[in-house]
Amino acid sequence: MKYLGPISSTIITYIMALLGMAFYTLLERKVLGYIQLRKGPNKVSISGLPQPIADAMKLFLKEQSKPKLANLYLFILMPSISLFLALSLWSLYPHPFMSAFIPMSVIMFLCISSMNVYITLAAGWSSNSKYALLGALRSVAQTISYEVSMILILLSPLICSSSLSLFQISYSQNFIPMLLFPMLFFSWFITILAETNRSPFDFAEGESELVSGFNTEYSSGTFALLFMAEYTSIIIMSLITSSIFLSTPSSHAYIFPQILSIKTMICAFLFLWIRGSLPRMRYDKLMSLTWKILLPFSISSLVFITPLIFLQY
Template sequence: MELSKLVSVILLVIFVLVAVAFLTLLERKILGYIQIRKGPNKVGFMGILQPFSDAVKLFTKEQTLPTMSNFIPYYVSPVFSLFVALLVWCSMPYEFGLLSFKMSVLFFLCCTSLGVYTTMGAGWSSNSKYALLGCLRAVAQTISYEVSLALILLGTLFLVGGFSLSLFSDYQRYLWFSVFMGPLALVWFASCLAETNRTPFDFAEGESELVSGFNTEYSAGGFALIFMAEYASILFMSVLFSVIFMGGSLMSFVFYLKALFVAFSFVWVRGTLPRFRYDKLMYLAWKSFLPVALNFCVFYMGMKVLLEVMLM
């Protein structure tokens, strides 16, 4: 039994990493067509091997080491970042022998909060002013939007009555939560963009003003690991959005089409919207998303109590 669990986890990691590779190709293709160009189309059939050639190039490049960096945190941060991005996949409600447990929502929140430490460690240990500024901005942004994510989740948890993600598929057989929780679904999607440092909230890697932000001093393998962790998080958030607001079983093909559409939306937003100003980003989190999430949370809690009283 333990061996089968181990094999399941190894297969899960392999599938996620392959999905990350093809997500990068999908993004480059979509952005290419948005900008009226082809995107990668040389390596393999229609550029299908491009992600693997990029991986070989990145991991075989010479690794630079800033002489004044704090050596151990500098090297451990990218590895731990990818580890956390892969670990959070264990919270998904799998139905074919993989890990599945009752407190998966709490596990997800714990794993996402750990991502702050990897960003902070990478920026601080580089001993560079650019990297330090980038990591401070990224940490402030991530912590701010984790609050709205947690409150939105709390509102949905009151409805399903538990901390397991498998409950969401049971409660959405006939009606998606996104139908009567439309504003919350939009706020969740925007918070996911900010949480994963995606355009228009990509201030952790603001190339135009921060010279790539917290990962300024990283190259080759270290940069590749940070890059892979970011895209694994995007993929996870897409699947999680489908689970919470669109329901469905992870065994169904339609579920993955919904997750693919959400992942496509991440890229679509990147290709169409300009970057926010940083103070407006923080204003959006604390003065717009937080009150909306709190109001909906109190509303759904009150409605559930009222219905229980009426049915008694």
């Protein structure tokens, strides 16, 4: 019985995360509609509010296509594992009344988020299609490149807060020099855009180039699982960004969940705004950006911040 509380809390967290993801897709379609001077979904019931439920029913009730030459077990299993990894990151939610406190939650975040590389590669390879494999290889190269920059950029606020706990970092006032803070935040946001395969870095699913990339052979329920994993990752990345770079003073602990939710919504809205504003980058420009700009900047910021922190203490 003693494990019943944490288990029920985790299940409720996952259900709420899936509901948030579902209505985030509706928000995206509405925002992109108004950006393009048109209406978004508005035919299903009141102002199109049940549209995500209708989309889910349509996708999961469709017939599941199974390519004859695909490695069937991996082909079916990869979308489920992808969604499971995205949902497991929600156990790091830095709430004041968490069911389980994880002292090194940032390390757990890095470990789980890096597993997406294997999911993408296995999904593309198991499809046994040259289009899917090409999309998977491009996505893996992109993700590995930005994993390096993401970890190095993340080290600067971690050194400033002297903690690896997401909950403690959320309450701490990071001493980041004012000149470096906007540059670090901007670099981090570029990195998570590439990590979540969002515009202008959506090369994993560049329909105009790759015939939908690594998920070419996926349809109906399996495609819906990949779709859900991507949007769940966007929301959790927005939450991590709000916790680390937009920390809340400990004096405001009583309204911390509300403040964190507002910051997360603003960060998630930026994903939609950027998608509606910027065209897709060229692939070689993207790789040049991470290896020639973001990587040297993240290392130089570490070299600059570390002595300041030691002098402060």
